[in-house]
Amino acid sequence: MIELGCHCGNVQVVASQSPVDLTACNCSICRRYAAYWAYYSPEQVTVSYRQEPLVYSWKDRSIEFNFCSNCGCITHYHTTETSPEQKVGINFRMATVAEIENLQLRHLDGASSWQYLEELLP
Numbered sequence: 666m667i668e669l670g671c672h673c674g675n676v677q678v679v680a681s682q683s684p685v686d687l688t689a690c691n692c693s694i695c696r697r698y699a700a701y702w703a704y705y706s707p708e709q710v711t712v713s714y715r716q717e718p719l720v721y722s723w724k725d726r727s728i729e730f731n732f733c734s735n736c737g738c739i740t741h742y743h744t745t746e747t748s749p750e751q752k753v754g755i756n757f758r759m760a761t762v763a764e765i766e767n768l769q770l771r772h773l774d775g776a777s778s779w780q781y782l783e784e785l786l787p
Contacts, residue, residue, distance in 0.1 A: 669740075669759040671733035675716055676740045678755050681709040687757050687768050692775030694723070694730070698739050701770065702754040710753045712741065 667684075670677045684703035690696070712718075718731040718740065727748040732739050742754045757765055772782040 667760070667764065669755065669757070671736050671738035671740050671759065673733060673736040673738075675735045676712065676714045676718055676731070676733045676738070678741050678759070679711045679713075680705055680755060683764075684755075684757070684768060687765065687770050688773050688781075689770055690773040690775040692773075695773075695775060698730075698756070699758065700739060700754075700756040701758050701765065702742075703757050705753045705755065707743065707751055707753055710741070710755065 666682065667680045668677065669679075680703070684705075687701040687703055689699075689701055695702070712731070714733075716734045719734045721730045721732070722728065722745070725747060727745055728742050729745055730739060730742045738759065739756050740759065741756060744751050744753075757768075774780055774782055
């Protein structure tokens, strides 16, 4: 089990297990957030908070990004019912260096091909 929280401690995100790897995406929103995403099924994640997080959704509204309403940290996102795949992305920039130092960081080309860059290499 892994427990992560925003800077002020308002939002806590608990996952049933540590991720195998993390993803840095370069799409128009993720590159601005600079998050390291770990992906889970909704059943593997529990989110709790004292003050309800702020939510941002755009375009087809298939993803809702959640931010602490107090300190502003992006904590996670989840797909909505309009998405074909139900998942939760947890921002592992909330983790300590020790919690992520041995995890592989994969780079997703969300700006163009939607493939992992290491898979595009010859």
